[in-house]
Amino acid sequence: MARSKSEPSSNSAPDKGAANLAALRAQIDKFDTSILELLNKRAAVAAQIGKVKADQGEVVFSAAREEEVIANVLAAHKGPLAPVTVKAIFRELMSGSRAIQRQQKIAYLGPEYSYSHLAAIQRFGEASVYNRTANIAAVFEEVVRKHADFGVVPLENSTDGRVVDTLEMFMRFPDQVQICSEIRLRVRHHLLANCAQSEVRRVYSKEQALSQCRNWLAKNLPQASIHPVSSTADAARLVQTEDHVAAVASREAAVRYGLGVVAQNIADSPFNETRFAVIGATDSAKTGADKTALMFQINHTPGALADVLTVFKSNKINLTWIESFPFREAKGEYVFFVDFDGHRDEPKVKRTLASLEELCDTLTVLGSFPQARAEDE
């Protein structure tokens, strides 16, 4: 039968396109097989490293080595993949290596899909086991009792400042945990609901998240009442059970609880980041781009803090964080928390610590650890 003019012939453009697509996909399939083979070869080497570490009584997670791996691959990377993608792939690979060596248990402040949980997943990947706790004290207790290998605790938020519960626990367990890694998590608040924005009558979230979105909520949801709850993830859970309600929470919480993202990035300040500490039994080896965290007390005399700061200045040490915190056991006394650039194994840091020992009533090195990159660095 004669082909009508409108019928595509076998070598028409759509057919060519389909053949092209099939050929390109065949190339991808071939690459995937080669990549998989290489990934499993890498994992087999990681398994051997695991045996060496077990023989030497070394811990599985090496924050310093993981930073080195990421730095190496980013330095060799030429695109077209985005660097964040490369970073995520290699973080996940190392999560898989650790799981082969010995599955790591990570304690975090719950519930699931809280920002602490997201920070923990960012550092430890999908192949770790996560234990959620009801409060920050319990994260420390899990690590101290060795029920968890590591704990993830929030230190400070760019809008709300320090996290009091965490600082208090460092005071309560001064020599029993060490900071081995830090995590910088961009906090992105969204309005989650299963109804239209105009139908929302109540908004739930954690106090801090509500305060970080106060102007947006007043302008865009004037009809809704605001209700603080224990966490952003809990707020998302509540939206599942009530009508005409919304939560301020993460995109991950929307996925977990099957909610729509009604409005994106609703925080009043465009930059919102929380810095977390990873606590464990030991701190981290030197990488060349490290930080050290200290906690100290000084006597109550004029100029005592200035003397301490002079020690940092004369050793050319850059402070990155300082907090004073009232000491519950003695009225009017303060404990200071300081972070600075450098590792406690560097000579100038050793000199600084020796001078501080002389000046301070108590001095605790909370740990040296690699400086965290921002999420998009």
Ligand SMILES: O=C(O)C(=O)C[C@]1(C(=O)O)C=C[C@@H](O)C=C1
């Ligand atoms: O180099 C090591 O110590 C390893 O165990 C290997 C490896 C990796 O997969 O590259 C895995 C886990 C460590 O935290 C660091 C790196």
